[in-house]
Amino acid sequence: MILTFPHMGNMYIVVKGLLEYLDLDVVIPPFSSQKTLNLGVKYAPEFACLPLKINLGNLIEARQLGADTIIMAGGVGPCRFGLYAQVEKEILHELGYEYDTLVLEPPDKHLGQFIMRLKKIIGTNSWRKVIEAIKFSYQKACAIDLVERKVQYLRPREKRIGTVDIIYKHVLNTIDNAQSYISLQEATGLGLLKLEQVPVNDDLRIIKIGLIGEIYTLLEPFVNLEIEKELGKLGVEVTRSLYLSEWINSHLLMNYSKREKVKPFVQLAKPYLNYFVGGHGRETIGYAVGFSQEGFHGLIQIAPLTCMPEIVAHSILPKVREECNIPILTIYVDEQSGKAGLVTRLEAFIDLIRRQLENQRRIAK
Ligand code: SF4
Numbered sequence: 001m002i003l004t005f006p007h008m009g010n011m012y013i014v015v016k017g018l019l020e021y022l023d024l025d026v027v028i029p030p031f032s033s034q035k036t037l038n039l040g041v042k043y044a045p046e047f048a049c050l051p052l053k054i055n056l057g058n059l060i061e062a063r064q065l066g067a068d069t070i071i072m073a074g075g076v077g078p079c080r081f082g083l084y085a086q087v088e089k090e091i092l093h094e095l096g097y098e099y100d101t102l103v104l105e106p107p108d109k110h111l112g113q114f115i116m117r118l119k120k121i122i123g124t125n126s127w128r129k130v131i132e133a134i135k136f137s138y139q140k141a142c143a144i145d146l147v148e149r150k151v152q153y154l155r156p157r158e159k160r161i162g163t164v165d166i167i168y169k170h171v172l173n174t175i176d177n178a179q180s181y182i183s184l185q186e187a188t189g190l191g192l193l194k195l196e197q198v199p200v201n202d203d204l205r206i207i208k209i210g211l212i213g214e215i216y217t218l219l220e221p222f223v224n225l226e227i228e229k230e231l232g233k234l235g236v237e238v239t240r241s242l243y244l245s246e247w248i249n250s251h252l253l254m255n256y257s258k259r260e261k262v263k264p265f266v267q268l269a270k271p272y273l274n275y276f277v278g279g280h281g282r283e284t285i286g287y288a289v290g291f292s293q294e295g296f297h298g299l300i301q302i303a304p305l306t307c308m309p310e311i312v313a314h315s316i317l318p319k320v321r322e323e324c325n326i327p328i329l330t331i332y333v334d335e336q337s338g339k340a341g342l343v344t345r346l347e348a349f350i351d352l353i354r355r356q357l358e359n360q361r362r363i364a365k
Pocket residue numbers: 049050051079080081082214278279280304306307308309310
């Protein structure tokens with residue numbers, strides 16, 4: 001059995017760490033690229049969500065590298081995610097890419113089924129070893145997030161654009177290669193130390209933006225056209241509504257780690273959206289309110305075109321904008337999206353925020 005799974009940002013480091021800890025064979029698909037997207041667009045239904053198309057491309061590329069078993073997350077609720085695995089399996093089968101598929105439904109909804117499917121993956125490994133592997137790979141997710149938050153802080157401040165991202169890439173590799181807690185700690189500590197030493201400008205007026213929206217577009221730089229890097233170049237410090245370790249902790253580990261500070265987004269969303277609408281629609285609203293209360297200068301919602309939960313959130317955001325007095329930009333991405341168009345919109349939005357702030361300062365004098 002040679003396992004694979006689709007990409008979603010840095011998630012591959014965590015899943016690979018887990019599977020390798022259990023001595024299982026794993027093939028990581030090449031990073032998502034135009035070629036991956038082209039494959040997905042060619043074979044997926046036209047109106048499928050963008051993440052499905054790219055996932056499909058990942059799986060075709062992984063099959064070509066020898067993978068024969070897919071691990072996929074399942075989903076519940078009123079959006080298309082719950083159908084992904086089945087649709088992808090059928091398309092791959094029709095194309096002649098034979099795969100075994102192991103779909104892991106969220107454990108908080110179907111615990112028995114989750115354990116049964118997990119057993120199939122772990123083979124002869126003991127449950128004790130599985131728990132150790134989960135703990136270790138979760139620590140990798142925490143390390144990635146720690147480094148990533150530092151990167152988000154430094155990007156708008158670095159003197160030489162790009163320095164932080166060169167270090168970030170290197171640190172991710174060392175976290176990926178870490179085989180023990182000691183080497184993981186070393187990789188994280190050294191990485192943070194190197195980032196600390198990046199020369200920065202201290203006298204800049206930094207704009208703070210909260211990035212909210214659908215999980216895949218938030219976490220996968222190929223799909224969001226590296227929006228965080230582009231914002232960094234514009235002097236913007238980004239904070240996302242969603243980080244890998246928080247998501248793993250709350251969705252897969254049933255809040256095993258009490259250290260993770262989960263924002264009370266359900267409470268914050270309540271006056272505007274009082275029920276689950278699938279995906280991360282409710283988080284989008286809750287975090288929009290939370291970020292505005294924390295003094296952020298603006299919000300950017302990002303989602304795949306036709307993403308139902310985010311369309312629901314989008315329709316509510318004007319009310320949040322009005323009542324919380326915060327500028328909000330919504331960006332939908334699909335296979336036609338290009339970086340030049342994105343950068344133009346970001347520049348206009350950040351320019352607007354800067355001018356508003358200048359006006360406020362002038363009035364306050
Ligand atoms: S959250 Fe949006 S993009 Fe993701 S599966 Fe649901 S509808 Fe599609």
